[in-house]
Amino acid sequence: xxxxxxxxxxxxxxxxERPLTVREMxxxxxxxxxxxxxxxxxxxxxxxxxxxxxxxxxxxxxxVSHPDAAPxxxxxxxxxxxxxxxxxxxxxxxxxxxxxPATRAEIERVRGVNSDHTLAVLLNRELIAAGERRPTPGRPxxxxxxxxxxxxxxxxxxxxxxxxxxxxxxxxxxxxxRDESA
Amino acid sequence: xxxxxxxxxxxxxxxxERPLTVREMxxxxxxxxxxxxxxxxxxxxxxxxxxxxxxxxxxxxxxVSHPDAAPxxxxxxxxxxxxxxxxxxxxxxxxxxxxxPATRAEIERVRGVNSDHTLAVLLNRELIAAGERRPTPGRPxxxxxxxxxxxxxxxxxxxxxxxxxxxxxxxxxxxxxRDESA
Amino acid sequence: xxxxxxxxxxxxxxGPLDVLLRLIQEQKLDITELSLxxxxxxxxxHAQGMGTDDGPLLAAFLRVAAQLMHLKSRALLHEPPEPxxxxxxxxxxxxxxxxxxxxxxxxxxxxxxxxxxSYQRTAPTPLPEFAPPALVGYAPADLVGALAAVLEEKEDxxxxxxxxxxxxxxxxxxxxxxxxGRGRTGFREVxxxxxxxxxxxxxxxAVLEFLRLGKAAVRxxxxxxxxxxxxxxxxRAANSSDSASAAPPVGVAPAVHAAPATDQGHARDAFAxxxxxxx
Numbered sequence: 001x002x003x004x005x006x007x008x009x010x011x012x013x014x015x016x017e018r019p020l021t022v023r024e025m026x027x028x029x030x031x032x033x034x035x036x037x038x039x040x041x042x043x044x045x046x047x048x049x050x051x052x053x054x055x056x057x058x059x060x061x062x063x064v065s066h067p068d069a070a071p072x073x074x075x076x077x078x079x080x081x082x083x084x085x086x087x088x089x090x091x092x093x094x095x096x097x098x099x100x101p102a103t104r105a106e107i108e109r110v111r112g113v114n115s116d117h118t119l120a121v122l123l124n125r126e127l128i129a130a131g132e133r134r135p136t137p138g139r140p141x142x143x144x145x146x147x148x149x150x151x152x153x154x155x156x157x158x159x160x161x162x163x164x165x166x167x168x169x170x171x172x173x174x175x176x177x178r179d180e181s182a
Numbered sequence: 183x184x185x186x187x188x189x190x191x192x193x194x195x196x197x198x199e200r201p202l203t204v205r206e207m208x209x210x211x212x213x214x215x216x217x218x219x220x221x222x223x224x225x226x227x228x229x230x231x232x233x234x235x236x237x238x239x240x241x242x243x244x245x246v247s248h249p250d251a252a253p254x255x256x257x258x259x260x261x262x263x264x265x266x267x268x269x270x271x272x273x274x275x276x277x278x279x280x281x282x283p284a285t286r287a288e289i290e291r292v293r294g295v296n297s298d299h300t301l302a303v304l305l306n307r308e309l310i311a312a313g314e315r316r317p318t319p320g321r322p323x324x325x326x327x328x329x330x331x332x333x334x335x336x337x338x339x340x341x342x343x344x345x346x347x348x349x350x351x352x353x354x355x356x357x358x359x360r361d362e363s364a
Numbered sequence: 365x366x367x368x369x370x371x372x373x374x375x376x377x378x379g380p381l382d383v384l385l386r387l388i389q390e391q392k393l394d395i396t397e398l399s400l401x402x403x404x405x406x407x408x409x410h411a412q413g414m415g416t417d418d419g420p421l422l423a424a425f426l427r428v429a430a431q432l433m434h435l436k437s438r439a440l441l442h443e444p445p446e447p448x449x450x451x452x453x454x455x456x457x458x459x460x461x462x463x464x465x466x467x468x469x470x471x472x473x474x475x476x477x478x479x480x481x482s483y484q485r486t487a488p489t490p491l492p493e494f495a496p497p498a499l500v501g502y503a504p505a506d507l508v509g510a511l512a513a514v515l516e517e518k519e520d521x522x523x524x525x526x527x528x529x530x531x532x533x534x535x536x537x538x539x540x541x542x543x544x545g546r547g548r549t550g551f552r553e554v555x556x557x558x559x560x561x562x563x564x565x566x567x568x569x570a571v572l573e574f575l576r577l578g579k580a581a582v583r584x585x586x587x588x589x590x591x592x593x594x595x596x597x598x599x600r601a602a603n604s605s606d607s608a609s610a611a612p613p614v615g616v617a618p619a620v621h622a623a624p625a626t627d628q629g630h631a632r633d634a635f636a637x638x639x640x641x642x643x
Contacts, residue, residue, distance in 0.1 A: 254482025
């Protein structure tokens, strides 16, 4: 039994890193825009009593946590911020720090695993920030470390990163190798 | 009207960076663990027809996209088809998944071959994790599967492993035979 | 698992062959005192007495004989005792559990192909009014450690780092592929990728497994000649249409008939040296 369109759209919006337009969702699901719009209306009505709300912003849709849950959400994010970074998060942060500006594809090429979620974690903690879009195909977003990052690691500037030259050489080497083996 | 507990929990799980335990959620919401557990069961049942999946292992919960939405999600994120595991790695992973907690010796007894390398590969990909040491001679490390494993296969919990009974029978059968002949 | 093995009468033991193997595995008998030539002769006498075309019986015997040979060669070579001590038993387990395990693994492999993965969220959760409390205790060294780990893992992925493990399944699949490709193969071709004596033993056990399952037949036309391996159905067809030919019956290795009649002492030397030359 295939997943109903409302559920497919909910799954898409759940993982999306930015608001999605009806057109984009129609394209990805291969369904007419009319059906997508109807399914979104259904999802919106259903989400009113849930902890995840469907919001519309300038013709694009995104899922957000229910405003009434905000105090709890804030408490949880506070808990998260006081936690140590997970190993994948620290790895991702290290790659961004030495390689910056780094795109998601570059990070994943070095780490060899999908890094979407860990990027979100680092963005949440304001240790990295999304910058310009690179003027290459797909116009990927470039990530850089923030001032917060320097503060938390007790660094005066990025030049104080230990063994910078060596790691940069190793990273570009690693990337080349991955390219070959891909 | 205050938001029902299921909705609050859904909101929390939506923004969480990592799996949340019942205890944490009870602490944040100020509700008894019993109520939280009941609300989570409700949420799990309700999410069956939705685009999201509530995963559970060892009393911790994680909200992820529904596995049937995977092709669309991959198209959206531009991620390639997940990297397939080699046959030996899959074999080792299957033994850990069905048998857990499993020690290296147990895995090798079932597979009949040295499994150091495949264990290292699975640990690197965080599909399994090293846990406690077993209080038996040699104090061997016990391995378990992770949430990464549940995500890789789109499972709600370890109880959703296919043909669990048959596999367990085959595995313990192999071990029993081995013990007899030893 | 096939026909019951016959009994043998030896200086150190009288009784069924599989019991002999077990006693030796349990170290209740000293393998160096055992004459493999005598065992083989008595088995052949038994086999000839009841007709030589009992493939499963021969396969069962060869399996026991191969394990005895393996144990004896190791005893004579004074290898240090390793965890590998259990190798013979493990191989046996593998053979027994293999079919069952293979079926189940097919389920899991297919399942990896068919099932979709789940994904976590990728969007950050901005809460502008939120004042970030300080993170605890990080140092630049943490970054260095994490990065070193990433770069090291890459090396782990390199195949050269992988310890070569010998898996009987590898050889079962290899023989299957070779037979499917050209309809026939030989033991020398089967062991082309082998890198150790142990691997050749595993390959040999894989051939025996094919024989035991009735999926293949083997021939060896002369002592030390290549062992030819044919799919069972092809071999049967060849036999019925070609019954006038002088080819020995399928499943029998004439090399055993042609074995030079040596006394025990010589046989022992031969076993001691062969692995050294081969390995």
